[in-house]
Amino acid sequence: MAEALKDRSMVLQKEMLANYFARLEQAPEKGEPVVYTFVPGNLVELIRSFDALPVLPEINALQSGMRKLSGDYIMEAERSGHSEDVCTYVKCDIGMMRNGNLGPSGKKLPKPDLLLLSYTGCYTFMKWFELLREEYDCPTVMFHVPYQGDGVLEPEHREYMIRQLREQVIPALEKATGRAYDEEKLKERLRLSAQAEDDLVAVLQAGKQRPSPIDGYFGAVYYVGPIFSAFRGTQEGVDYYRALREEVEERAAEGLGPVTPDGPLNDQRYRLVVEGPPNWTSFRDFWKMFSDEGAVVVASTYTKVGGTYDFGFRHDPNDPLGTMADYCSGCYTNLNLPARIEMLARYVKEYEADGFLINSVKSCNSFSAGQLMILREVEKRTGIPGAFIESDLVDPRYFSAANIKNRLESYFQMIDARRRGKSA
């Protein structure tokens, strides 16, 4: 396969990540505390306000998937008694740890000084950190984010979260880092977050244009990478999103499409909305199945899993604990099914999509349970037929390229047929 083409922002992000993982490797000798936490509902600004470094196990797992390492890691975990039925991120992480805990860049990841279990939108998170605690024998703090079962953040739930932050999470961070809580530092971090979030929203909403200057799924997983992980609330993050926005606006001004690994996608024949996480083990092949057909994804829900910003939420430095509660509660998988359906239907309409597609991953019940109903409801509300494909996050055994390609080609033919029917 030819060398993948990359945007300037992708090159910049690669440098940021390489530097960050190098810093993580040196953290123990430099005395920098390390806190493991999850992407949805991550409290990176708070962690960073204690001058601690976050590590996000899902990011390591997906990177292992992209580097074709996850299959062996998963097998290793299954040999030690983990079921073939459960989340492959967890098994990949456990296998990675048992193979020297080498991170995505090949550098050794430091052990956590604290496991900050932000229990947001995914039941498996609770078990994942119980499992990691067995391996690392380190302190764990649980931060329970109530689910938006009725589609709203209830005021009592917000207060419950703020109280946990004040009485549980902050004291645990103080103990793990040996540093006192400094609200002014946190506010500054939150201010930087909001700046980056403004630029991210501008980038993601560029998908409304024709041609779309972004791919709102395959390309956007790179766009959200820094803000979903260690770089929210940092100047590096702000600089990255400013540069990314400029790059996207430049493309839009020139009427160009996004850069895919196999070249620019300027001739866009199908505009799609996608629900569900991507497959990481065959990410480039998966993307190519779309770009080869001239299909661009204009919006996706997966890019809201680490924060939903496009409906107005921004981190608010004037209400530091409250805004973190709001953020956690609003992450995509913490929303109930009617809210998810509403979001998808809105994307289909506002981004003028020709179709929508669900990539249902075997690993993730938080996403997958109910997706067949989501499919039917979005079809009903938008009048547009959807497509449904199945794969997995990082288990290569569950990516059937031929099946997925067949389904996609059939789906694009159906969109063509509908167009012909309309124009007739």
Added chain:
Amino acid sequence: MVRETFGSDEQQEGPTRAAVVDWARDVYDDLDFTAVRRWLEANPGRKAGGYLPVYVPREVLHATGFLPVGIHGAGDRLEIIRGDAFYQSYICHLPRSIIELAQSGRLDMLSAVLFPSTCDVIRNLSGMWKLLYPDIYVRYIDVPQTPDPAAGADFWEGELRRLLHDLALVSGHQATDQDLRETIRVYNEMRDMIRTLYRVRQERPWDVPTEELYVLLRAGEVVPPEEFIAQARRYLGAVEAEPRRPRDNSRVIVVGAFCEQPPLGLIKSIERAGCYIVDDDFILGNRFLANDVSLTGDPVRALAEAFVHNDMRTSVLYEGDPRGKKQLMAQRVAAANADGIIFATPSFCDPALLDQPMLRTGAEQAGIPCIAFKYAENTGQFQQFREQAGTFADSIKLWGVV
């Protein structure tokens, strides 16, 4: 060798035991929920409120005038046609049969359904229910997972008050403190009765076969608690009056079947393979609160305090003690005086399967024999389970290890 326990020496049952077990079996088998419908006919104006596994505060339903109704799926007694259209192959069986029950009209007597925070599948099903049945009251029940009892109790008290308020709007009956205390008293008695049943089974499993205990507990999920208590009392009286002869079986605990329930045939297979089940996770919600709820003070606060100070340790709650998972199996085996553990887990069950490596490692480090298998509620072939359990029981008897 598979040990056969039925045949010419099958013991005779007395009329009371048989009558209770037959009653319970009929209720358990009845997927039309006739007992609930009859209760509604006999109590005009009252409502029935459903709940899914594992734990919801049934007291809140009861105090607001509802008949609490456990929805535990259809087991192997219903062909799934509509339910499969809602779920991919890699999602457990329970929600399919619940959807099938609902879509076939078998749950149309319910005015409210509560979905507890058991896992993401049940959580997401709450949203599906809102869309499918917009006229039914639906609430996702998020129990406190924080290990801080003060914050947890405040949160849970708020949730209970919200639920009391909402359910009163549906039933038309606002629960008074006196209603709540009376309900708590009834449920304390029900849990005490269940603890007694479990204690007697643990002491004399030959007198209380799990096959019988299980259907009795399942019946208790759909009849008023007072009726369950009365039937259980009759059953225990019959057990005392008609003692049975012990066998040289191995004593096992069955772990992991707290949500999607095993078919009755699986329980029978384990017992007939030479295992006495002396502890289990079946229908765990009926004894989730391990201690009595206080009858003094504010009753809602009492329920909240009972939850956060509960001794129950299960896969659906966060384990705050870093050593907790590894120690749990040894503690349960010791408490039940068991010889070994059968991890019987529903396929694709995240809570049970993610916990299992931690639990099993702890058990094996403590020298406890273990086996594991997976089932679905509609599993129809039991020979392999019977052979596995039989070999397990024999190996414990012969060597004490597996």
